[in-house]
Amino acid sequence: MKGKISDKALEFDKKNLWHPYTSMTAPLPVYAAAGAQGVYIDLEDGRRLVDGMSSWWCAVHGYNHPALNRAVRRQLRRMSHVMFGGLTHRPAIELGRRLVGLMPEGLDRIFYCDSGSVAVEVAAKMALQYMQATGQSRRVQLATVCGGYHGDTWQAMSVCDPVGGMHSLYAGRLPVHHFAPRPQVSFGAEWDPRDFEPMAALLAAHHSTIAAVIVEPVVQGAGGMWFYHPVYLRLLREYTSKYGILLIADEIATGFMRTGKMFACQWAGVVPDIMCIGKALTGGYMSFAATVTTPRVAEGIGSSPPGVFMHGPTFMGNPLACAVACASLDLLESSDYGRRIPQIESALHRLLAPASSIDGVRDVRVLGAIGVVEMERQVDVAQVQRMLVERGVWVRPFGRLIYIMPPYIITDRELEQLCGAIVEVISRP
Numbered sequence: 420m421k422g423k424i425s426d427k428a429l430e431f432d433k434k435n436l437w438h439p440y441t442s443m444t445a446p447l448p449v450y451a452a453a454g455a456q457g458v459y460i461d462l463e464d465g466r467r468l469v470d471g472m473s474s475w476w477c478a479v480h481g482y483n484h485p486a487l488n489r490a491v492r493r494q495l496r497r498m499s500h501v502m503f504g505g506l507t508h509r510p511a512i513e514l515g516r517r518l519v520g521l522m523p524e525g526l527d528r529i530f531y532c533d534s535g536s537v538a539v540e541v542a543a544k545m546a547l548q549y550m551q552a553t554g555q556s557r558r559v560q561l562a563t564v565c566g567g568y569h570g571d572t573w574q575a576m577s578v579c580d581p582v583g584g585m586h587s588l589y590a591g592r593l594p595v596h597h598f599a600p601r602p603q604v605s606f607g608a609e610w611d612p613r614d615f616e617p618m619a620a621l622l623a624a625h626h627s628t629i630a631a632v633i634v635e636p637v638v639q640g641a642g643g644m645w646f647y648h649p650v651y652l653r654l655l656r657e658y659t660s661k662y663g664i665l666l667i668a669d670e671i672a673t674g675f676m677r678t679g680k681m682f683a684c685q686w687a688g689v690v691p692d693i694m695c696i697g698k699a700l701t702g703g704y705m706s707f708a709a710t711v712t713t714p715r716v717a718e719g720i721g722s723s724p725p726g727v728f729m730h731g732p733t734f735m736g737n738p739l740a741c742a743v744a745c746a747s748l749d750l751l752e753s754s755d756y757g758r759r760i761p762q763i764e765s766a767l768h769r770l771l772a773p774a775s776s777i778d779g780v781r782d783v784r785v786l787g788a789i790g791v792v793e794m795e796r797q798v799d800v801a802q803v804q805r806m807l808v809e810r811g812v813w814v815r816p817f818g819r820l821i822y823i824m825p826p827y828i829i830t831d832r833e834l835e836q837l838c839g840a841i842v843e844v845i846s847r848p
């Protein structure tokens with residue numbers, strides 16, 4: 420059906436459909452996707468683009484994957500969904516078993532959610548309910564670092580970066596939490612103990628009212644694509660344990676090998692009390708997430724009335740999502756990504772290096788299968804995206820950042836095209 424999407428259909432989209440973070444009255448341009456295969460997205464007008472985004476960290480194995488398609492089809496023949504209240508099913512149990520085997524030691528109590536933001540809400544509710552149930556009812560606040568991103572729902576939004584996030588828009592209406600400065604020492608730099616001092620001071624001053632600290636381990640994603648030093652995370656684990664505060668690791672973006680480890684917490688060798696996973700969990704096939712905690716937290720919540728955890732999404736444990744997640748974990752385990760991701764990392768280093776010397780570029784950084792070019796100024800998204808599409812690549816810049824996190828199946832040649840296009844576009848005066 421190439422070239423067949425009508426102007427009328429696109430007009431409808433423009434007038435009636437909201438796209439993420441855009442204006443309804445002056446929307447950014449959109450491109451019509453007709454299909455996607457492997458590392459390519461095919462547009463309705465016949466153009467084929469190398470995907471640099473994995474559809475926001477999700478499609479790690481590429482699109483239209485035969486094994487994932489098969490898993491969905493097989494499950495579809497049995498049942499696409501039944502309620503999880505009072506019923507259970509093999510895909511949910513199988514996925515749970517697999518996750519317990521994969522998670523850092525001790526994280527084995529699983530709550531299935533329908534999206535990453537909900538997983539963060541659930542984590543916050545777990546922390547608050549745990550404190551309530553264990554006689555620590557003064558502990559009602561969260562603490563975090565600046566520069567974070569944890570989703571778009573209410574509690575999640577309240578721990579996003581207070582300046583770059585949505586706080587100003589909802590000032591006075593969001594729950595108020597504690598913010599330490601963004602960790603300054605970057606991944607790979609020499610650790611400087613002064614970096615943790617503000618967080619240490621914050622916890623010392625306010626620990627009696629803090630239920631949990633929530634952070635994205637090592638990689639801050641949508642809050643600025645910043646890679647910080649794992650020692651920061653290790654100290655955070657030590658201090659939260661010392662004060663009896665729960666540590667929530669939001670691995671929604673970093674989980675499933677994106678940084679080169681299965682989970683980014685593993686760079687610091689820490690085990691959080693609660694971990695949120697999502698995005699790549701289903702290999703990018705559908706919206707699904709989980710909040711995983713320890714027996715101590717689960718039993719704490721169960722130990723005093725009402726004893727139940729008060730959350731239960733309609734689509735909790737969706738069988739199609741569980742089945743495709745199992746197939747995605749099979750691919751992760753049987754693949755050679757453990758070898759391939761370090762290769763992608765060195766290719767990104769090499770191919771993005773020329774950007775460092777271009778006027779207007781502030782920083783170039785790479786970790787695992789993530790490459791970031793940080794500009795001095797705000798990027799004109801519509802213009803830069805058009806120029807990249809003309810060069811056959813799909814990248815979605817935001818703020819001052821042009822960044823990529825391609826599917827792990829990308830080849831060196833496709834990486835060359837992707838990075839080459841970025842370097843070329845930002846070199847233009």
Ligand SMILES: *Cc1c(COP(=O)(O)O)cnc(C)c1O
Binds near residue numbers: 537673
């Ligand atoms: C994307 C993201 C979320 C929110 O996930 P959704 O599925 O979009 O609700 C939360 N935390 C992090 C770190 C993310 O990258």
